Amino acid sequence: MTAVLETGTSKERGVSKRPLNPWKPAKQAKEPKPVTRGIGSLNGKWGYLFIAPFFVMFLIFGLAPIIYSTYIAFFNWDPLNPGPQIFNGLDNFTNLLTDDRFWTALWNTLDIWAMSTFPQMAISIGLAAILRSKFLKGATFWRTILLIPNITSVIAIAIVFGQLFGRDFGMVNMVLGWVGIPHVDFIEGTTSSHIAIATMITWRWAGYNALIFLASMLAIPDELYESASLDGATGWQQFIYVTLPQLKNTITFVLIVGTIGGLQVFAEPLTLGGSMDGGSSRQFSTLTLFLYEQAFVNNKWGYAAAVGILITVIVLIVSLINFFITKKLAGEGSE
Amino acid sequence: MLRKSKLVSLALIAGVTSMGLGMVTPAHAADPVTITIWTFGDVIEPALVKDYKALHPEVTLQIKKSDLDPLNGTNMVTACTAGNGPDIAAVEVSYSGYWRSYPRCFTDLRTIKNSDGKSAKDIAGDYLPWRWAQGVGYDDSVIGIPTDVGGLEVAYRTDLFKKAGLPTDRAKVSALWPTWDKFIATGKKYMKSVSKADQKAGIGFMDSAGTIYSAVLNQGTTKYYQNDGTDTGKLVYATNPQVKKAWNTTISALDAGIGTRISQFTADWNVGMTKGTFAAILAPAWMMDYIKAQAPDTAGKWDIASMPGGGGNQGGTQLTIPASAKNKQAAWEFISWYLAPAQQLKVFKTYGLFPSTPSLYTDPALTGFNDPFFNNAPVGKIYAAGILKLKPIFEGKLNRAIDQAMGAGLGRVASKKQTATQSWTQVLSDLKKVTG
Numbered sequence: 001m002t003a004v005l006e007t008g009t010s011k012e013r014g015v016s017k018r019p020l021n022p023w024k025p026a027k028q029a030k031e032p033k034p035v036t037r038g039i040g041s042l043n044g045k046w047g048y049l050f051i052a053p054f055f056v057m058f059l060i061f062g063l064a065p066i067i068y069s070t071y072i073a074f075f076n077w078d079p080l081n082p083g084p085q086i087f088n089g090l091d092n093f094t095n096l097l098t099d100d101r102f103w104t105a106l107w108n109t110l111d112i113w114a115m116s117t118f119p120q121m122a123i124s125i126g127l128a129a130i131l132r133s134k135f136l137k138g139a140t141f142w143r144t145i146l147l148i149p150n151i152t153s154v155i156a157i158a159i160v161f162g163q164l165f166g167r168d169f170g171m172v173n174m175v176l177g178w179v180g181i182p183h184v185d186f187i188e189g190t191t192s193s194h195i196a197i198a199t200m201i202t203w204r205w206a207g208y209n210a211l212i213f214l215a216s217m218l219a220i221p222d223e224l225y226e227s228a229s230l231d232g233a234t235g236w237q238q239f240i241y242v243t244l245p246q247l248k249n250t251i252t253f254v255l256i257v258g259t260i261g262g263l264q265v266f267a268e269p270l271t272l273g274g275s276m277d278g279g280s281s282r283q284f285s286t287l288t289l290f291l292y293e294q295a296f297v298n299n300k301w302g303y304a305a306a307v308g309i310l311i312t313v314i315v316l317i318v319s320l321i322n323f324f325i326t327k328k329l330a331g332e333g334s335e
Numbered sequence: 336m337l338r339k340s341k342l343v344s345l346a347l348i349a350g351v352t353s354m355g356l357g358m359v360t361p362a363h364a365a366d367p368v369t370i371t372i373w374t375f376g377d378v379i380e381p382a383l384v385k386d387y388k389a390l391h392p393e394v395t396l397q398i399k400k401s402d403l404d405p406l407n408g409t410n411m412v413t414a415c416t417a418g419n420g421p422d423i424a425a426v427e428v429s430y431s432g433y434w435r436s437y438p439r440c441f442t443d444l445r446t447i448k449n450s451d452g453k454s455a456k457d458i459a460g461d462y463l464p465w466r467w468a469q470g471v472g473y474d475d476s477v478i479g480i481p482t483d484v485g486g487l488e489v490a491y492r493t494d495l496f497k498k499a500g501l502p503t504d505r506a507k508v509s510a511l512w513p514t515w516d517k518f519i520a521t522g523k524k525y526m527k528s529v530s531k532a533d534q535k536a537g538i539g540f541m542d543s544a545g546t547i548y549s550a551v552l553n554q555g556t557t558k559y560y561q562n563d564g565t566d567t568g569k570l571v572y573a574t575n576p577q578v579k580k581a582w583n584t585t586i587s588a589l590d591a592g593i594g595t596r597i598s599q600f601t602a603d604w605n606v607g608m609t610k611g612t613f614a615a616i617l618a619p620a621w622m623m624d625y626i627k628a629q630a631p632d633t634a635g636k637w638d639i640a641s642m643p644g645g646g647g648n649q650g651g652t653q654l655t656i657p658a659s660a661k662n663k664q665a666a667w668e669f670i671s672w673y674l675a676p677a678q679q680l681k682v683f684k685t686y687g688l689f690p691s692t693p694s695l696y697t698d699p700a701l702t703g704f705n706d707p708f709f710n711n712a713p714v715g716k717i718y719a720a721g722i723l724k725l726k727p728i729f730e731g732k733l734n735r736a737i738d739q740a741m742g743a744g745l746g747r748v749a750s751k752k753q754t755a756t757q758s759w760t761q762v763l764s765d766l767k768k769v770t771g
Contacts, residue, residue, distance in 0.1 A: 080416065
């Protein structure tokens with residue numbers, strides 16, 4: 001009691017000299033402020049105005065292009081052709097479903113997604129757990145530094161990783177050589193090129209996701225850990241039975257956002273290979289790279305639009321699967 | 336006396352300056368104008384931009400550079416559709432076949448005159464005919480003026496040639512390979528002198544055997560399309576003997592194992608250049624500066640020999656004025672100045688880019704240009720001779736896509752994923768999807 005009182009007085013003294021820290025108002029505001037009736041009753045109408053900017057932007061930059069590309073997917077479209085475009089019905093879609101290049105790209109995308117997402121989850125949650133530790137010195141510094149990979153240009157990342165994964169003089173092969181593994185041609189191989197790309201993605205996003213996990217870990221009430229340790233749970237058991245179930249919603253969120261991003265991987269395979277086809281046997285051609293190649297190299301805009309629509313459908317399906325699986329897994333854990 | 340002479344000279348200077356200004360400054364000099372330029376790499380050289388500003392203080396050049404030329408190409412498509420292009424756009428030569436099909440996206444440079452009263456028609460004779468043709472639309476409109484020319488010769492390491500028991504003198508080296516078969520035979524001879532262990536470690540005669548493909552292809556007059564007067568051209572890639580010759584020559588080089596499997600412009604390539612992993616590169620003129628920058632320790636160990644099969648080209652750019660440009664007059668004034676022989680000579684002297692105006696090929700600045708880094712080889716003379724051997728070659732609409740499929744096909748053979756026959760079959764079936 002006395003300790004609380006003392007901090008109270010010192011803070012009061014502080015008020016007279018300098019303003020209160022705006023980031024820590026919670027302790028002071030013990031009583032909820034009364035809600036003004038007038039504004040409250042207008043909420044219904046004003047609310048629309050406040051959310052309007054997003055929806056107007058979405059209509060212009062989100063929905064309109066989707067409708068437009070759905071339209072051109074039914075044509076043999078050439079944007080630079082001044083004459084009428086040639087309508088070809090469902091041809092783009094039926095050709096696409098029998099196009100082995102499309103299935104290769106789909107498989108590559110899913111493989112790279114799996115290779116980058118699951119290790120990334122483990123690394124992110126691990127990093128967050130370390131950052132949450134009360135014994136960590138300079139926590140703000142470490143939290144900030146985690147964001148640096150995320151704000152680095154993808155092209156710069158690709159150049160550096162391209163050097164690391166070089167076949168003859170790359171550092172990865174140098175290290176593999178020490179343990180007697182012969183040189184791997186990362187770019188030519190299917191799995192090896194996927195590993196290289198997945199590493200780039202993981203490096204870029206693991207820190208960012210760690211911060212999201214950290215935020216939700218900090219929101220877990222201390223009481224849960226206290227009672228767990230009273231019950232004799234070790235640190236690892238606390239992590240498995242307290243932390244992970246509490247992260248249920250965050251894991252779902254990160255997985256869905258990661259899936260949407262992962263199915264649109266573009267810059268990494270483009271810069272790794274330096275060409276639009278994703279390697280000599282299309283071993284790392286992804287869906288979006290395939291789309292880009294169709295439009296800007298092969299001049300098949302309608303076909304590219306059809307690829308775009310299929311990507312949207314695939315993202316929807318995979319997100320739904322993701323959603324149900326994570327919900328079920330996390331749900332079982334918390335019971 | 337002193338004062339008088341000073342006055343006279345002052346007056347003289349003033350007179351010369353005003354005369355000079357009067358000659359080059361267009362009538363509307365006073366109006367400030369901003370020319371927007373989309374470019375990539377070092378197409379627009381800073382030293383010349385400075386010169387132009389001194390001549391035309393009213394002009395501001397607003398230069399936007401892309402990291403990669405494909406991105407520049409992408410932007411151009413959207414710019415033509417939306418009609419919001421820049422005043423000047425640099426178009427890389429691999430896009431020339433594509434844009435040739437869409438001349439309506441550009442200003443026809445025959446219809447616009449600079450302050451000297453010159454349109455593209457009047458300056459066409461200044462440029463190499465085959466290089467000029469790369470900027471002409473299917474309807475004969477002139478859509479782009481050539482910047483530098485790549486040229487292609489063989490850069491080789493004298494020290495490594497000596498070790499392998501090959502001649503080192505550039506005339507004797509050039510005599511080793513009048514044809515591509517002889518070039519491959521020389522490579523085999525070189526490889527015999529390389530120990531098994533070194534071969535296993537990736538040592539090769541040349542950097543990338545795949546580069547032979549486009550070198551051979553560009554020595555002909557037809558590539559993947561034949562000019563039939565239409566906007567796209569007629570597809571002949573499957574039957575053109577020149578394509579098959581380029582493919583087969585590259586395959587036999589791959590089979591002979593004379594190349595390392597390093598791709599150009601990768602980290603491994605840069606390191607290999609310093610380490611002597613390979614002894615020869617098919618090098619365009621602009622690559623000489625790259626070699627100097629990447630492998631400064633090898634100064635004096637390189638030399639330049641002529642190409643097997645005679646001459647070659649790689650790379651180059653055209654400066655265009657998109658149809659939607661706002662300052663066409665000022666843009667043409669700049670382009671016709673920037674790409675005139677006098678300015679190309681300065682670019683060559685300052686940056687080593689080879690001019691596309693043959694009148695300079697007899698200029699002492701060029702013929703007398705020896706490079707100490709390349710063992711004092713008369714690089715000016717060597718490149719000029721090769722460039723003059725080239726004939727115009729027709730570029731069709733989807734050249735880039737077909738090039739890409741051919742390159743991937745050779746890549747599959749190089750990495751032993753497929754045999755040459757399997758790969759060729761797949762190239763043809765891939766291309767059916769692309770061109771169909």
